[in-house]
Amino acid sequence: MTSKLIHTQGVTAPLGFRAAGIAAGIKASGKPDLALVLNEGPEYSAAGVFTSNQVKAAPVLWSQQVLKTGHLRAVILNSGGANACTGHGGFQDTHKTAEELAAALSNWGTETGAGEIAVCSTGLIGDRLPMDKLIPAITEIVQEMGGGISGGTDAAHAIMTTDTVPKESAFHSEDKWNVGGMAKGAGMLAPSLATMLVVLTTDAVATPEQLDAALRKATKYTFDRLDVDGSCSTNDTVLIMANGASGVAPSQADLDAAVFTVCDDLAAQLMADAEGVTKRVRVTVTGAVSEDEALTVARAVARDSLVKTALFGSDPNWGRVLAAVGIAPVTLDPNRIAVSFNGNPVCVDSVGAPGAREVDLSGEDIDVLIELHVGEGTAMVRTTDLSHAYVEENSAYSS
């Protein structure tokens, strides 16, 4: 048997994980809004990556603290409310949620402490969570936990906000160990609820340090380079748990590759479900003095409203790309910049190429390649166009 990637399986694809998703009544719509992922052991290694926003939601502050132990038994996630900018009371709500889950799991037969539980929330910033609905639902969801794949899919549904489809991915190694994952929409893609939540599971034998290394390497080139409007949520969280249930201890390289594969697949699914998006855009910069400067230029172009509106109009307006590049605080030779759209050169040595205005960008996918000719640094950022639907999606009244 060879390794393979499956989209219909998620966090319960690896051995020794249970999950569930239910409607707790946090969402006015009555849709599923509470998810649980439980690690049944025998090991409980864990690692996490969190938002770089200085304004962090209560669940982020809580989970960062918990993750310091490198040890996690469960993650509970809610949609329908971000619990961000809710002050001390909001933090107490998160703490209370972890304590209630710990008690429920202990009653259920799995001795657990609140300090072994991570909490994730997504939704509108600034409102307290309806604890009167959340608390009883915690006991309910523990009862609901099925084994098998379906529990993972239910969980993936329960964390959806403006997502139109759940996002799951599972990597099965030919060496008989597995990595599974689920993600919810946004990232920067549905910015009205701009939080990206990702939970990864694996039955590989791995230390917290190994998981941390694999996770940081993977997120750096996947979720971190999905950039639609430069916004960074107060709640972004990516977690990974390992239980060693497969009995297999893969090399760091194999672990890195598997975690990257699942993250890259989930990132692509986030992009594919982007709301208000009519174009999927990849901005690749080459020939910068360093990878960091290549990334700075790629982000400057990916975030430029004029470039994004032009792409929405299928307009090969390469001049806007050069103007955006010129704003980036990096080393440039303003006379040597080259740009191509979908492989068609539109600008050479900072001057328009023949036929540049006639390049057809009417398709859904647009590749923008920018060559700076000042070094060897390269970076790619995924982004989208700026459409009427984006404005519509994000101008609707929040309540």
Next chain:
Amino acid sequence: MTSKLIHTQGVTAPLGFRAAGIAAGIKASGKPDLALVLNEGPEYSAAGVFTSNQVKAAPVLWSQQVLKTGHLRAVILNSGGANACTGHGGFQDTHKTAEELAAALSNWGTETGAGEIAVCSTGLIGDRLPMDKLIPAITEIVQEMGGGISGGTDAAHAIMTTDTVPKESAFHSEDKWNVGGMAKGAGMLAPSLATMLVVLTTDAVATPEQLDAALRKATKYTFDRLDVDGSCSTNDTVLIMANGASGVAPSQADLDAAVFTVCDDLAAQLMADAEGVTKRVRVTVTGAVSEDEALTVARAVARDSLVKTALFGSDPNWGRVLAAVGIAPVTLDPNRIAVSFNGNPVCVDSVGAPGAREVDLSGEDIDVLIELHVGEGTAMVRTTDLSHAYVEENSAYSS
């Protein structure tokens, strides 16, 4: 007589300046697209401020060179083409334009050299200018130069791109000296042609150094703080010429004040004519550790697509403001941030204030005040909402 500001007069309001505006045929529409402002002396002091974009249009490179002398006899401006990213040939076109004007002015009786002429262009990036139409028009526009106010208004019309009205302003000092100015639309406000061109004139007696100081002080707090999408054109240019025709030598303070008054008035006119804009927004940040950090935060909020789309929807979504503040690379106390909309507190100590979701933002003007409580630094940035019309305006095919 006391000092006064008049909107119906521009660059020809001061003594000793002539101007004209004609249709040279550069614009396919046949609308006026060539403007000329002539300083008749006796002095020819001048200063300029140019785009910080590393990719600079040919006319910017030319005018920066010319301004090193601190001496200017005339400025010729065209709309209908930016002459940016046009390579060596584009620079030769600008040089040729200055030489042709110098010859025409000399024939007309004003001995002039190409090195005494600044050139400004605005329009689509990447196309060469139709020199076959521009050259004969240069002789024509010199003949057209009238004295009096009307010439200035014709010039203000000829530099319009997506502007719907010409922008003029004139300050008449009670001490019998004057400052006049004209501006064209964009700044960041009509980003499909994102160039801001401003020409100021004064009959005060002033050295190039005095003009430079006054101009930099004024632009720093006016045009530099008009920020709709963070874009910075390849062609942005602000020029000032002084001829001393009034015989009055104002103090630096008086000169600074007069130049600021005209720049501030023109900046307000640019904002008022912003296309695709339904809200005029002022983002004020107080309590930062420095003015620079206050400005960094104000720009981060003013450029945030989520904040701007929420304002378009008249949504008092203060959570997005806090999320945007949190992204800014500045000193913050994440628990002490306060936000108010039009004077209504919506967030105190980073937590929602009672009634925050009910604040009425349906009006055209929105004041966002952000108090960081970490220092004394303050800054204000003018911006706009992100509307359907903005997307429409900027997604239309460039040709």
